[in-house]
Amino acid sequence: MPHIALPEGLPGISAGFAFRPETARPMRELAHILLHQPNSLTPGERELIATYVSSENDCYFCQTSHGAAAACHLGNAETVKQVKTDFLNAPISPKLKALLAIAAKVQKGGRSVTAEDVAAARRQGATDHEIHDTVLIAAAFCMYNRYVDGLDTWQPRDESMYAEMGRHLAESGYLKPSR
Template structure:
């Protein structure tokens, strides 16, 4: 049972987002820019970073829904997503993405763990400054989203089937659009005209 009284029937982050539209708005806008905005990293690659960090933080809702959003972007390759979580060094992803996942894993433990050598490796594999920046921020942001979802003990039914179709839809339509389904818009508009 959630620690506070959240709107019923909404899984994971949707409950607290519906509870507090004022914070839901920037939270959705941030994830939209980070994971779907124009970028030299593909949406699939960025969703893999988000999924990996959520897995390290042991957040069922986030790793499951972002895992399905990732596979929706990656030709429905759910096995690849599982592989990235279990052992990304041996997954069929680019050498560059592997170096970025190393950085993301360091950020998950704490920002100071990222070394100049980690960044040099990423650069040598072709990563740009924006890609390194976004990797650090995606990892940092999911350390927030994961704690938000688990810190309120949100409802997270452990049934993958509940997340697969939703992942496909979010991959297609985006976070801000889908959030209109469950975040009360009038309040949100009133607070942030």
């Protein structure tokens, strides 16, 4: 049972969004810009960052739905699992590994990010824009994850539901509810 009376039948963050549309609008827009709009990091790479942070924060709904969106973009669910358990040995670019190292630091706290972490990403070709967005994606999922778990939202164990949600997110983005 959620901590407050959320609309029934809506899983995870969609219940929080339906409860309070005024805050849902900027939160949806932020996710859409960070994860879905065209950028030099692919949507698949950005969804992997979101999935990894959500996994570090132990948020079932977010890591499963964004993991499904990442798998849809990448056409590969195995890579998503590897990134969550051991990204340094996952089949992803050295640049994305360096950015995930920054995301891991941001998850612990902003002050954990060192000049050396950033220099390492830059050596692998990361731009200031990509470093900025990596920090903000990681920070934003420290919000979304806490919102979803802090209200104790309904987080069904239903793989087909997440697969469908992942497809919707990968195709249409974050501005509108999937159902």
